[in-house]
Every structure is written in structure tokens, then in C-alpha cells.
Amino acid sequence: MESVAWISETRGLLSHCFSIAAIYYSLKFISQNMTVVQSATSLESKSGTASRGPLILASICFLLSLLAKPSSVTTPLIIGILVIGFFPAQFKSLLIWIAGWLVLAVAFIMLNRGEQSELLFESPLWARPLIAGDSLTFYLWKLVIPYPLAMQYDKSIRLVLETETIYWFWIIPCLLLLAACFSRQQRIWLTIAGIFIAGLLPVLGLIP
Incomplete structure (x- = not known):
């Protein structure tokens, strides 16, 4: 309600938009990686990984969501929960990226706490x-x-x-x-x- 009732809360809508985009590109990588793995298996080849392009786009979208509103720090957790819940075999392929996003999230949390420490x-x-x-x-x-x-x-x-x-x-x-x-x-x-x-x-x- 807050994000659509206050004209100043367009930053919240913008942040959510970029967060959803980050989730979308992460799941897109999972889908592509599953296709590549299945193809490699059918060809009896151990090589083959999906392009990292979607993950790079996901990282950019996550950073933009943080810049719009730091409350989107939980986006990496949501991505991790989605992958573990529905694509557990693919979690390892995203682990390093999720860890990197969490480090970025912690940095924004500490920065935000420093700005609002007197109001807490x-x-x-x-x-x-x-x-x-x-x-x-x-x-x-x-x-x-x-x-x-x-x-x-x-x-x-x-x-x-x-x-x-x-x-x-x-x-x-x-x-x-x-x-x-x-x-x-x-x-x-x-x-x-x-x-x-x-x-x-x-x-x-x-x-x-």
C-alpha cells in the first residue's frame, strides 16, 4: 500500500522492479544451465555450461535495486530459497554468485546503519x-x-x-x-x- 499511495515511494516500486528482474535472470540462467547439462548428458560429454550473461544481468539489476532502496537486500536469499526449493541440483552453480550478492547486501546494510544510527x-x-x-x-x-x-x-x-x-x-x-x-x-x-x-x-x- 505504501509504495503506491505515496508519490515519493516510487523508489520502492523501482527497487522491486529491479529485484524481480534479478530473480528472473537468475532463474533464466538455471533454465539454460539445465538445458546445457541435459544436452551434454545425452551426448555423453562432461563439458558444457550455460552462458554467464543472465547472471551478470542479475547482478546489475540487484545493484540497481539496492541503489533505489536498500530494503531489497533480501533478494539473494529469495533467489537461494527458490533454487533450493525447486531446483536443488542447480544450487551449486549459483552458490558463488549468491555469496557475492550477499556480501554486497551486507555492505549496503552497514552503510545504511551508519546513516540512520541516531534514529534507531x-x-x-x-x-x-x-x-x-x-x-x-x-x-x-x-x-x-x-x-x-x-x-x-x-x-x-x-x-x-x-x-x-x-x-x-x-x-x-x-x-x-x-x-x-x-x-x-x-x-x-x-x-x-x-x-x-x-x-x-x-x-x-x-x-x-
Whole structure:
């Protein structure tokens, strides 16, 4: 809602656009690599790798997404979760690239923390998992029933710590994750859960 309600939040839309492009080019490399490997296997040849062009484009798109809005730092995690969930045999071919993207993401995190250090509220360590659980429940609720809609929700960490719901809201995402672990389509649901959590990491309050 925020990204489409505030004209100044076009940076968020731009960042998401480049993040999706980075994911697309990463999966495109996976698709090409699978084709090359299958062709090499059918020809009884051990050589053959896909072009690194899509990964170079993915790296450029990821960098542009970070420059637009640093909250896209979780894009490499989302790519890794997608590959592990649906193309586990191809994860090794992307490991070095994902590691490089994560290093770049950490650099942007440290730079951003330096710029906003005076504005940060240091929540106690014991409360951070509870804050994360409360945040996950909030976003799950908005995903299912997006009402009421607002440009900005007053859910600061200070206010959350003053509520009693923080001590039991964390149970809801834990139960859903447990249900995903025992579902028949375990891989699909765990991949979806991983992407959902990874995308929200910057706003879960685990890292102040």
C-alpha cells in the first residue's frame, strides 16, 4: 500500500522492479544451465555450461535495486530459497554468485546503519523474536484480510513492546510453519514460507 499511495515511494516500486528482474535472470540462467547439462548428458560429454550473461544481468539489476532502496537486500536469499526449493541440483552453480550478492547486501546494510544510527531504537535481545513473530502475524493478517488500509501503520517497536499480544502472536506463524512441515506438498509450502519470511526480514525487528 505504501509504495503506491505515496508519490515519493516510487523508489520502492523501482527497487522491486529491479529485484524481480534479478530473480528472473537468475532463474533464466538455471533454465539454460539445465538445458546445457541435459544436452551434454545425452551426448555423453562432461563439458558444457550455460552462458554467464543472465547472471551478470542479475547482478546489475540487484545493484540497481539496492541503489533505489536498500530494503531489497533480501533478494539473494529469495533467489537461494527458490533454487533450493525447486531446483536443488542447480544450487551449486549459483552458490558463488549468491555469496557475492550477499556480501554486497551486507555492505549496503552497514552503510545504511551508519546513516540512520541516531534514529534507531535498540530493542532488547529477548524481545526481538517476539517482535518478529508479531510482525509476521501482522503481515499474514494483511495478506488474508487487507483491512483497514492505510498509507502508514503505527506499529513502532516501542508500541509493540507495550502490548500484551506480543507474548502470544508469535504462536500463529509457528503453527503455520509446523503445518507446512507436515503437509503433503511440504517443499512448495516451505519454499513459500521461506520467501515470505525472507522478504520481510528488514522489517521484522531481529536486527535493529
